[in-house]
Amino acid sequence: MSFVAADVAILTIRGGGLAVLLIRRANEPFKGRLALPGGFLEDGETLEDAAARELHEETGFPAGESFLEHIGVYSEPGRDPRGRVVSAAFAALVPNPPRARAGGDAAATEWVPVDRALGEPLAFDHSRILGSAVEHARRRLEYTTAATAFCAKEFTVAELRRVYEIVWQTRLDPGNFHRKVTKVRGFLEPTGRTTTKDGGRPAALYTAGDLRWLPLPLSPGR
Structure with missing residues (x-):
């Protein structure tokens, strides 16, 4: 059986640098590891709905006031130890976000400079997703x-x-x-x-x- 999830790289400018919102996972797999906010698709949701829900749960920020966009699908077998999970990845550019708050299976949330986050062993394949999100943000400003x-x-x-x-x-x-x-x-x-x-x-x-x-x-x- 396969499951569908949405993962969101939430980016902003803080302290003179580009930062990403990461959660510290409260549960296995990867308990205690930093990860992007994300979750499984719920009944009646589209992938865009799920991404908007994750954005709101972690920041309180309405999706309509951010630049939330789909950036790719990640479906490699073995990317999640729990079984076959296909993830739709989204990037959100959020100006002046409210204080982050831990939601879902997150023990804590923190804004992390992107350079440092890309050097961390993030859970799942989230380092790859984050790299794609940063490139997407750069193209967003270009066009x-x-x-x-x-x-x-x-x-x-x-x-x-x-x-x-x-x-x-x-x-x-x-x-x-x-x-x-x-x-x-x-x-x-x-x-x-x-x-x-x-x-x-x-x-x-x-x-x-x-x-x-x-x-x-x-x-x-x-």
Whole structure:
């Protein structure tokens, strides 16, 4: 008999870096091991419903206010010692998440820097799923305006650039980045105000526009 599960890599920016929400398993298998939140499909649920439920149980965050997307299916025999389990993996980009809370079979939850999490022996094949989720998040920023959700209501281009640098893990040329994002219609909306909170010359303040998908990819190498 086969079982179907949903696993969710919940990503956010914390402490100047990209972080993932991990649970510490309270039960076997892998009791005490760090893992991604996940669970078996319940009666009447779709896979998307199950992923949204896991997201809400661990963070209290509504799925509709995150960038929750399906990123793959993991079906290798032996991936779960309990038997044949096929998992649909999801990634959720969550700006300003509420305090995490342990739900289901989790003994505790914690936000872990992604670099450290990828170096941990996560339960099941969750290291592989997490790696795919991080790559998905990077592509999300390349093709959409999702990065603006991680800024304050009003923000500078430098603050927006920092979001990209954190997720892409690379330094971007300030002048090139400014030209790219300000010339895309609907990406940013100028407020007409400036700020000197970062020191130096006054910097223009913007709000997020109504554009969602970029007409051309915004990548680190361009």
